[in-house]
Every structure is written in C-alpha cells, then in structure tokens.
Amino acid sequence: MLRYRDAFRPGLVRNLLSGLPGDVPGERHRTRQPRGSTSAAGGHDLGMAGANVLGRVGLWVAAVAVLGATVAVAQPPSMIKASSFEVLMRWAPLLLWGFSFNILISIMAMGIGTVAGVPVGIAQLSRARPVRIVSSAVTQLFRNSPWLVLLFLCVFLLPFEIRAFGLRVPFPDWAKATLGFALPVMANTSEITRGAIQSVPTGQWDSARALGLSRRQCLYLVILPQCVKRMLPPWMNLYSLIAMSTVNASIVGVSEMITLTSQVHAAEGSRPELLAPLYAFALACFFIYCYPIGKWTQVLERRYQVGW
Numbered sequence: 001m002l003r004y005r006d007a008f009r010p011g012l013v014r015n016l017l018s019g020l021p022g023d024v025p026g027e028r029h030r031t032r033q034p035r036g037s038t039s040a041a042g043g044h045d046l047g048m049a050g051a052n053v054l055g056r057v058g059l060w061v062a063a064v065a066v067l068g069a070t071v072a073v074a075q076p077p078s079m080i081k082a083s084s085f086e087v088l089m090r091w092a093p094l095l096l097w098g099f100s101f102n103i104l105i106s107i108m109a110m111g112i113g114t115v116a117g118v119p120v121g122i123a124q125l126s127r128a129r130p131v132r133i134v135s136s137a138v139t140q141l142f143r144n145s146p147w148l149v150l151l152f153l154c155v156f157l158l159p160f161e162i163r164a165f166g167l168r169v170p171f172p173d174w175a176k177a178t179l180g181f182a183l184p185v186m187a188n189t190s191e192i193t194r195g196a197i198q199s200v201p202t203g204q205w206d207s208a209r210a211l212g213l214s215r216r217q218c219l220y221l222v223i224l225p226q227c228v229k230r231m232l233p234p235w236m237n238l239y240s241l242i243a244m245s246t247v248n249a250s251i252v253g254v255s256e257m258i259t260l261t262s263q264v265h266a267a268e269g270s271r272p273e274l275l276a277p278l279y280a281f282a283l284a285c286f287f288i289y290c291y292p293i294g295k296w297t298q299v300l301e302r303r304y305q306v307g308w
Contacts, residue, residue, distance in 0.1 A: 082268075084277040091264045092281075098257035099285045101174070105256070106243040108178045113185025114235070120186065121193025122219070135190070143187035147180075148248050154180035155252040177249040181242055192234050196227035229304040236297045240290045247286075257282050 082090070123135035142150065155176045162169045200223050208218035250258040261278050268274055 081271070084274060087264075087268055087274060088277060088281055095257060095260055095264065095278075095281060096285070098255065098260035099282070099289075101254075102246040102249075102256045102286075103243065103289070105174065105178050105181065105246045105249065105254075106239065109181035109185055109242055109246075110239050112178070112182040114189050116182070117186040117189025118193050121190035122197070124190065124194045125197060139187045139190040141187070142183045143191060145184070147184050147245055148251070150183050151177060151180035151248055151252060154183070173252060174249070174254045177246075177252060177254050181246065181249075185238065185242060188238050189235065192231050192238070193227070196230040197223055199230055200226050229300075233297045233301040233304065236293055236300070240293045240297070243290055243293075244286055247282075257285065 120135050120139060123131050124139065126132050126135070155173060158171060158176050158179070160171055162171055197219075204222055204226065205218055208222040209215075213221065246256060247258045249256050250262075253259070261282050265271075265274055265278055
C-alpha cells in the first residue's frame with residue numbers, strides 16, 4: 001500500500017509520470033533520509049519531473065510546427081495560381097520565339113512566291129499561245145483556291161524526306177507549310193506583274209522600239225524598271241496577308257506562335273481565365289508587326305500613284 005512518505009520518492013514519481021509500471025531499480029536500497037529533509041528533497045524532485053513533462057510537451061509542439069511548415073513548403077506549384085500578367089511574363093520569350101518563326105515562314109514564302117510569280121506573270125503576256133494558256137491556268141488555279149486547302153495538300157501529299165543520289169534529305173512540316181503559302185503568293189504576284197506591265201503606257205513600248213530595241217530588251221530594260229514602283233504597294237499588302245495567314249500552320253502541327261500559345265495554356269492547367277490574355281498577346285504581336293506595313297503601303301501608293 002502506498003504510504004504518504006512514498007509519494008516523495010523521486011524514482012516512483014518519475015515512473016508514474018512517464019507511464020511506466022513498477023519502480024526504478026535501485027531505489028529500494030536507498031538510505032532513508034531524515035524526516036526533516038524529506039519534504040524539501042521531494043519538492044525539488046517534483047519540480048524536476050514537471051520540467052521534464054513540460055519539456056516533452058514542448059518538443060511535441062515544435063515537431064508538429066516543423067511538420068506543418070514542411071507540408072506547406074512541399075505543396076505543388078499548381079496549388080498557387082499565378083496571375084495572367086505573371087503567366088505572360090513567364091512565357092513571353094517562348095511565345096515571341098514562335099512569333100519570329102511565323103515571320104520567318106512568311107518571308108520565305110514571299111521570297112519563293114515572288115521569284116516564281118514574276119516569270120509566270122510575264123508569261124501571261126507571251127506571244128506564244130500555249131505559254132499564255134498554261135501560265136494563265138496556273139495563276140487562276142492557285143489564285144482562286146483556298147489557302148488552307150493548298151496548305152493541307154502540301155503538308156499531307158509531299159514526302160517527309162527526299163532521296164537523291166543515295167542521300168536522304170528531310171522535308172519537315174514547316175518547309176511544306178512554307179511551300180503551301182508560296183503557291184498563292186506565286187499566283188497573286190503573277191497577277192500583280194501582269195497588271196503592272198499592262199499599266200505602262202504604250203508610248204514607252206513605242207519609244208523603246210524606236211531606239212532599235214527588241215521586245216525582250218524593251219521589257220527588261222524599259223518596262224520592268226517602271227513596274228517596280230507600281231508593284232510594290234500591292235506586293236506589300238500581299239505580304240501582310242501572308243504574315244497573318246501563317247497562323248494556319250498550327251493546324252498541321254507546325255510549332256509557331258498559336259501552337260505554342262495552346263501548349264502554354266495547357267501547361268498552366270488549362271485555366272479558362274488565361275485564354276483571353278494569351279491569345280490577346282498573340283493578336284497584339286501580329287497587329288504591331290502588320291499595322292506599320294499597311295501604313296507604309298498607303299504612303300507608297302500615294303507616292304507612286306500613276307495618273308490615268
């Protein structure tokens with residue numbers, strides 16, 4: 001039976017507080033202290049035991065706090081939603097790289113189409129009837145065909161590689177898309193060239209022939225130099241249309257600006273509130289690029305206008 005004086009035994013108090021049954025070994029054989037000093041020693045031991053309990057509670061509280069902080073830090077980034085401005089700033093370099101690819105495709109398509117279209121336009125005015133018929137048929141075919149259909153034909157009908165002399169030359173989708181955009185450029189440039197040649201007054205032909213020049217010499221030395229300023233405004237307008245139409249390349253899998261914009265939207269969790277900012281950024285890029293071209297075209301039209 002527990003006696004009053006046993007309650008002040010330090011070993012027994014420590015066992016009761018820690019939840020362990022029994023007594024602490026070696027405590028039974030302690031030398032009994034005088035009654036006068038028992039209460040003082042017992043009070044000191046109780047204070048020590050209480051401090052130990054408080055220390056353990058403090059450790060548990062600290063452990064819980066550290067665990068909570070660790071869980072908070074370890075939360076995935078998707079739990080924290082960035083604003084539309086932050087998303088645009090984060091992905092702007094990638095989107096601008098895609099926009100530069102759109103510009104590259106438009107420049108290449110315009111160059112290929114112009115080089116092919118000018119001779120076709122001259123051939124429409126040839127004296128040989130078969131040449132006129134063929135060149136006119138090619139011009140009207142590609143000029144009056146939907147650009148998206150021509151793009152699909154080039155991408156899905158052309159091979160993905162060209163084999164020549166034992167070599168395999170890859171033919172990527174962006175090159176096919178460039179060729180698909182070059183076909184309508186060729187047809188429209190052909191019409192621009194034909195119209196510019198026919199707009200030159202016939203007196204220029206007569207004057208050149210009076211100097212003893214042949215028809216070919218009249219065309220290349222007298223007529224075509226005058227056609228350049230007449231062709232430049234509509235040619236620039238055509239380029240502006242091609243630059244804006246390069247977004248159709250995203251339909252066939254070319255990694256241009258619109259394709260990258262959709263990928264960025266998917267990477268940000270397909271949040272509906274990001275649709276308008278992302279595509280508005282793409283719209284702003286094309287507007288900033290094409291609007292000065294349109295204004296410059298108007299300036300050239302006023303400068304090079306021809307009186308009838």
